[in-house]
Amino acid sequence: MAAQIYSGEKYASRRREISANLAKRPEFHDSKPLPFMTREEKILESSRKLTLISKHMNEIIDPSDKRELYHLNCEVLGIEGNPMALHGDMFIPALTAQASDEQQEKWLSRALRREIIGTYAQTELGHGTNLRKLETIATYDVDTQEFVLHTPQITALKWWPGNLGKSSNYAVVVALMIIKGKNYGPQTFMVPLRDEKTHQPLKGITIGDIGPKLAYNIVDNGFLGFDHYRIPRTNLLMRHTRVEPDGTFVKPPHAKINYSAMVHVRSYMITGQAIMLAYALTIATRYSSVRRQGQIDTTQPEVKVLEYQTQQHRLFPSIARAYAFVFAGAETVRLYERVLQEVETGNVSLMADLHALTSGLKSVVTHQTAQGIEQARMACGGHGYSQASYISEIFGVAVGGCTYEGENLVMLQQLARYLVKSAGLVQAGQSSKLGPLVAYLGAKSDSTSLIDRTPTPGFAEYVKTFQHIARKQTLKAAQKLFGFMEKGDTREVAWNKSTVELNRASRLHTRLYIVEAFVRRVEEVADPRLKEVLTDLLRLHVNYELLDVAAYALEDGFLSSSQLDYIREQLYFYLAKIRPNAVSLVDSWEFSDRELRSVLGRRDGNVYENLFAWAKASPLNKTDVLPSVDKYLKPLMESARASKL
Numbered sequence: 001m002a003a004q005i006y007s008g009e010k011y012a013s014r015r016r017e018i019s020a021n022l023a024k025r026p027e028f029h030d031s032k033p034l035p036f037m038t039r040e041e042k043i044l045e046s047s048r049k050l051t052l053i054s055k056h057m058n059e060i061i062d063p064s065d066k067r068e069l070y071h072l073n074c075e076v077l078g079i080e081g082n083p084m085a086l087h088g089d090m091f092i093p094a095l096t097a098q099a100s101d102e103q104q105e106k107w108l109s110r111a112l113r114r115e116i117i118g119t120y121a122q123t124e125l126g127h128g129t130n131l132r133k134l135e136t137i138a139t140y141d142v143d144t145q146e147f148v149l150h151t152p153q154i155t156a157l158k159w160w161p162g163n164l165g166k167s168s169n170y171a172v173v174v175a176l177m178i179i180k181g182k183n184y185g186p187q188t189f190m191v192p193l194r195d196e197k198t199h200q201p202l203k204g205i206t207i208g209d210i211g212p213k214l215a216y217n218i219v220d221n222g223f224l225g226f227d228h229y230r231i232p233r234t235n236l237l238m239r240h241t242r243v244e245p246d247g248t249f250v251k252p253p254h255a256k257i258n259y260s261a262m263v264h265v266r267s268y269m270i271t272g273q274a275i276m277l278a279y280a281l282t283i284a285t286r287y288s289s290v291r292r293q294g295q296i297d298t299t300q301p302e303v304k305v306l307e308y309q310t311q312q313h314r315l316f317p318s319i320a321r322a323y324a325f326v327f328a329g330a331e332t333v334r335l336y337e338r339v340l341q342e343v344e345t346g347n348v349s350l351m352a353d354l355h356a357l358t359s360g361l362k363s364v365v366t367h368q369t370a371q372g373i374e375q376a377r378m379a380c381g382g383h384g385y386s387q388a389s390y391i392s393e394i395f396g397v398a399v400g401g402c403t404y405e406g407e408n409l410v411m412l413q414q415l416a417r418y419l420v421k422s423a424g425l426v427q428a429g430q431s432s433k434l435g436p437l438v439a440y441l442g443a444k445s446d447s448t449s450l451i452d453r454t455p456t457p458g459f460a461e462y463v464k465t466f467q468h469i470a471r472k473q474t475l476k477a478a479q480k481l482f483g484f485m486e487k488g489d490t491r492e493v494a495w496n497k498s499t500v501e502l503n504r505a506s507r508l509h510t511r512l513y514i515v516e517a518f519v520r521r522v523e524e525v526a527d528p529r530l531k532e533v534l535t536d537l538l539r540l541h542v543n544y545e546l547l548d549v550a551a552y553a554l555e556d557g558f559l560s561s562s563q564l565d566y567i568r569e570q571l572y573f574y575l576a577k578i579r580p581n582a583v584s585l586v587d588s589w590e591f592s593d594r595e596l597r598s599v600l601g602r603r604d605g606n607v608y609e610n611l612f613a614w615a616k617a618s619p620l621n622k623t624d625v626l627p628s629v630d631k632y633l634k635p636l637m638e639s640a641r642a643s644k645l
């Protein structure tokens with residue numbers, strides 16, 4: 001199963017080897033539990049481990065293999081970030097996709113060797129979503145052949161970029177490029193921020209950390225201001241866009257090619273989110289198979305809480321989603337890598353498809369991941385609320401994904417633009433022009449679903465029902481938009497009046513894609529035992545998902561209420577059928593205790609002993625009487641006693 005999760009036995013077994021290697025190297029382990037550390041201690045500890053990784057990674061992984069590096073980082077550094085998180089996730093991808101060969105020689109090679117540390121500085125205090133209204137300006141000075149970076153007002157301060165605050169000495173900065181008074185929109189520049197030797201901010205740069213956040217606090221998200229700060233013309237990233245010495249602008253082959261670092265993260269984060277969801281479910285499912293509370297049969301001992309149907313309903317559909325997401329994530333990464341290669345040869349034809357797909361997936365997957373993690377926390381009762389479970393940290397990190405790389409409700413609209421265009425083609429009788437991801441929009445629906453007509457309906461029947469729902473909602477939402485426009489609204493006003501419906505269409509389209517990705521993967525599985533378990537999980541998934549969106553199919557009679565009952569019964573049947581495999585389904589992700597960082601979710605299942613040892617190790621328990629008691633509580637009680645006398 002691990003080979004299914006990690007797209008092949010090769011990487012699955014490399015993960016095991018890497019974990020086994022690290023088990024023998026205590027210097028790579030957390031020196032104490034992260035929840036017991038202050039933010040400063042965590043940053044110091046993370047930097048220590050990062051240095052070790054840099055020194056010894058060749059002994060543990062193949063550093064050219066991104067997935068091996070990812071696993072090494074998960075084991076050693078964990079999810080709370082590290083001082084070079086953005087260096088790997090965005091700085092290097094931005095240089096790879098946007099710097100010319102010459103620029104790559106100069107900077108990318110140094111970045112890969114970790115001679116410099118970089119980040120991606122785009123968001124500002126006043127604007128994150130609307131990139132065309134960023135306020136940092138880069139004005140071209142023809143005489144000196146330099147760009148002058150400037151922060152004209154407080155809202156133009158860069159705000160949020162990870163590792164900008166304290167760690168990075170370079171950034172890929174996004175600023176509005178002005179040449180001879182003309183605004184050429186957001187462009188990307190390579191900008192030195194700190195002295196390479198002293199790490200002091202360079203003259204003209206104001207920089208610092210933005211303070212603690214909900215989670216992800218090892219990352220020093222930062223602020224940055226420029227005071228007429230000059231960089232050479234050749235610091236504009238010029239793989240696709242160029243500015244000649246005389247100020248002539250050479251257009252890229254696609255207007256949004258500069259957005260590639262965002263598309264990179266959106267493509268990869270689907271897998272990252274699946275893994276965080278699987279972390280929380282591993283903890284909650286293991287704990288639920290240890291925790292005994294209450295009886296189902298009063299003549300029998302108390303049961304494991306995992307025997308309760310409500311607990312299964314709380315956890316198992318999310319287990320299915322984690323599998324679905326990791327399968328969809330693998331497809332997204334393949335598409336991203338293909339588009340990256342095609343863009344190199346000047347072929348930008350798939351950029352719009354990739355953008356639409358990743359915008360939808362990013363939004364749906366992060367939202368459902370956060371919901372699933374929060375349910376996993378509640379599934380652990382009181383102990384889920386303790387940081388010993390580590391689920392609150394996992395939630396805090398994962399839910400950030402709903403906001404970063406494009407706020408979810410905004411990104412759903414990006415997919416909606418694509419769907420509306422496709423609906424326009426259907427309306428115009430040009431369905432043959434639809435891309436493969438939306439070809440179903442041009443097909444004709446059956447009048448009713450056949451879901452309960454055979455003893456075990458095939459997945460095709462479910463896919464058809466999801467297609468019917470997504471098609472109906474897309475065409476209806478597009479019709480709403482076109483209707484407002486026909487009545488005289490501008491496209492923008494009509495769009496705003498239709499966005500709730502448009503975003504519903506985007507979600508349904510994306511959920512259909514996820515179901516199809518799951519079906520595609522299960523169909524490929526050769527081993528019959530594995531196929532049976534994955535088929536059960538997929539059956540649980542399609543029934544759960546369909547129930548969740550059934551209103552769309554009930555309203556036009558595509559599904560009848562008796563079919564709905566059938567779907568419910570199928571769901572309950574598969575909850576019970578999956579129960580004996582539940583722990584194995586989470587164990588198959590093969591997370592080591594080190595990677596999971598959860599006292600509650602350890603493989604040994606010694607929950608109570610582990611929790612008690614953890615509590616005793618809490619810094620508050622180092623002494624029996626705290627200074628706060630000596631200083632305040634004792635005098636308070638003493639004066640109360642004295643006044644009584």
Ligand SMILES: CC/C=C\C/C=C\C/C=C\C/C=C/C(=O)SCCNC(=O)CCNC(=O)[C@H](O)C(C)(C)COP(=O)(O)OP(=O)(O)OC[C@H]1O[C@@H](n2cnc3c(N)ncnc32)[C@H](O)[C@@H]1OP(=O)(O)O
Binds near residue numbers: 162351403
């Ligand atoms: C390995 C990594 C794994 C895990 C990562 C873990 C941790 C990292 C943690 C945090 C890092 C976080 C980093 C950040 O958050 S960086 C900042 C991210 N910021 C955003 O995402 C901003 C969101 N806003 C936008 O992307 C754009 O403003 C928006 C797309 C919403 C609108 O842009 P614009 O106004 O320029 O365009 P429109 O007029 O709306 O559209 C015109 C047209 O262009 C198409 N389009 C837009 N973007 C793209 C694209 N990237 N590729 C292709 N095409 C694109 C759009 O669809 C329109 O098309 P059409 O409808 O045909 O006109």
Ligand SMILES: Cc1cc2nc3c(=O)[nH]c(=O)nc-3n(C[C@H](O)[C@H](O)[C@H](O)COP(=O)(O)OP(=O)(O)OC[C@H]3O[C@@H](n4cnc5c(N)ncnc54)[C@H](O)[C@@H]3O)c2cc1C
Binds near residue numbers: 121127161221400404
């Ligand atoms: C953990 C974390 C890490 C980050 N790391 C980085 C980084 O490394 N580099 C970087 O540059 N940035 C980073 N960011 C910033 C992040 O990319 C932005 O916060 C994000 O893109 C959202 O933009 P915003 O803050 O402007 O939200 P806003 O756009 O202000 O959103 C506020 C509300 O307005 C709504 N809204 C906005 N526009 C529209 C619209 N057109 N239609 C309908 N509703 C709308 C949104 O849906 C939302 O409900 C990070 C953020 C976080 C939380």
